[in-house]
Amino acid sequence: MKSAKTVDLTHGKVFITLLKYSLPLFGSAMVQQLYSLVDLLVVGNFAAEGALSVDAIGNATNVINILLAFALGANGGCAVIIAKHFGAHDNKGVRETVNTSLISFAVLCAAVMSVGMGFAPFFLRALSVHGSYFDDCLTYLYIYAGSMPFVFLYNLGCGVCSALGDSKTPFIFLVISSVLNVGLDFLFVPALHLDVAGAAWATFISQAISCVLTVIVLIRKLSAVKSEVKPRVFNGAILKDLTATSVPIILQQSFVSVGNFFIMKQINLLGEDATTGFTTAFKLISMSNMGVGSMTNGLANFCAQNKAAGEYRRIKQGFWAVLAFALVTTCVFLVLFVSIPYPLTRLFVQSEKLTDEALAYSARFLIIVSSFLPAVCVKIVADGAVRGCGGNLGFTISTFTDLILRVSLVYILIYCGWGFSGVCWAWAIGWSVSMFVALTFWRLTKCVRGVKTFSEKTLDETTAA
Numbered sequence: 001m002k003s004a005k006t007v008d009l010t011h012g013k014v015f016i017t018l019l020k021y022s023l024p025l026f027g028s029a030m031v032q033q034l035y036s037l038v039d040l041l042v043v044g045n046f047a048a049e050g051a052l053s054v055d056a057i058g059n060a061t062n063v064i065n066i067l068l069a070f071a072l073g074a075n076g077g078c079a080v081i082i083a084k085h086f087g088a089h090d091n092k093g094v095r096e097t098v099n100t101s102l103i104s105f106a107v108l109c110a111a112v113m114s115v116g117m118g119f120a121p122f123f124l125r126a127l128s129v130h131g132s133y134f135d136d137c138l139t140y141l142y143i144y145a146g147s148m149p150f151v152f153l154y155n156l157g158c159g160v161c162s163a164l165g166d167s168k169t170p171f172i173f174l175v176i177s178s179v180l181n182v183g184l185d186f187l188f189v190p191a192l193h194l195d196v197a198g199a200a201w202a203t204f205i206s207q208a209i210s211c212v213l214t215v216i217v218l219i220r221k222l223s224a225v226k227s228e229v230k231p232r233v234f235n236g237a238i239l240k241d242l243t244a245t246s247v248p249i250i251l252q253q254s255f256v257s258v259g260n261f262f263i264m265k266q267i268n269l270l271g272e273d274a275t276t277g278f279t280t281a282f283k284l285i286s287m288s289n290m291g292v293g294s295m296t297n298g299l300a301n302f303c304a305q306n307k308a309a310g311e312y313r314r315i316k317q318g319f320w321a322v323l324a325f326a327l328v329t330t331c332v333f334l335v336l337f338v339s340i341p342y343p344l345t346r347l348f349v350q351s352e353k354l355t356d357e358a359l360a361y362s363a364r365f366l367i368i369v370s371s372f373l374p375a376v377c378v379k380i381v382a383d384g385a386v387r388g389c390g391g392n393l394g395f396t397i398s399t400f401t402d403l404i405l406r407v408s409l410v411y412i413l414i415y416c417g418w419g420f421s422g423v424c425w426a427w428a429i430g431w432s433v434s435m436f437v438a439l440t441f442w443r444l445t446k447c448v449r450g451v452k453t454f455s456e457k458t459l460d461e462t463t464a465a
Helices: 014-046 051-087 089-120 120-126 131-146 148-163 169-189 195-223 236-269 272-309 312-339 341-346 356-370 373-388 394-415 419-442 455-464
Strands: none
Touching: 014 051, 014 169, 014 272, 014 312, 014 455, 051 089, 051 120, 051 131, 051 195, 051 236, 051 272, 089 120, 089 131, 089 148, 089 195, 089 236, 120 131, 120 236, 120 272, 120 341, 131 195, 148 169, 148 195, 148 272, 148 455, 169 195, 236 272, 236 312, 236 394, 236 419, 272 312, 272 341, 272 356, 272 373, 272 419, 312 341, 356 419, 373 394, 373 419, 373 455, 394 419
């Protein structure tokens, strides 16, 4: 059997290397967001309740994102540690990191599932979910929580693959999973009339298949990482590194999700039209941000490998390359959202099931918030570079600045009579301020402060000798 390929990101032209590596990550995020949007599109157009079913998925997603924060955070931390060992050509460290991650992920997954299943009704009541779609929302949440083992394993596999330089394989499997998800959406919702539960089961099954395929490739890939010394099944020191790297990412992901949870509560209190408008518009905005976020996950792995190899100049070049590409894609989304906000919203809910008020709320959010997408793009890229260089504190402070501002401003502006517009401007202000915080920490990172590369130092020492 042919060994799975790994890629060393410390050599080659920076822009070309990053482009080849990051494009599949970007594509994965786009595909993932697209099939998330399909859930809303199918439910909004074919479910019996239409807009109320969209509200159910929107509210359930806010709880699910809190649970997913642990999987995504642990995955991000694991990827950085593996990239560090791989960049230093420490194959034993790579294998031991994977082994330790598998054990710790299993324990974490069991805890997350227990919380998701046990406290689902409590979460929805805390969100002020309306009785008209409470049961649908609860059903969606229960089914998704049951898929957590697949989500954790899939994210671990993707993290290992990307840390070893292979971003194409997870993308291929995600495309397969997404096509299956879309097909099952149309089978379960319009054909079998399972409505919200059908959308949840479609996601469950597609995630399970994606997970199995990823694990098969992960086993093959690890067989190609040879170590002369037998790796330990569990390494306490690596667990400490994993915890130190993953906890800030988990906190960032979970606190952002918790912040969005409280924001969603306020939006629900504004009425069902506000909930429908926000849910559809936010899904579209998230597509742009997830695409940028996926590229910066690649940048974080790139920075980790090159920092371990002492190639600091490549880190700086990589930052500007990813930022340029991310800004171009972000501006495309900006123009799209500002130009046709009404038709985009109508895609998700049949016209007869969508009120004029809900349509106006969605368009307002898209126009105001998307105008500040370049600001959050810069912030996300800077955060990714800082995280890859080991600057977890700066990454955490930047994210919490955005979160605290957005949550507090939503409450303050709504209280001051701004209504739904206050929600929109809270996003814009939070993104703008946190962008400057993120750039400040990037500029303070040692890797960008004029330090010579490893190869340059070697050349200087050889010339001097």
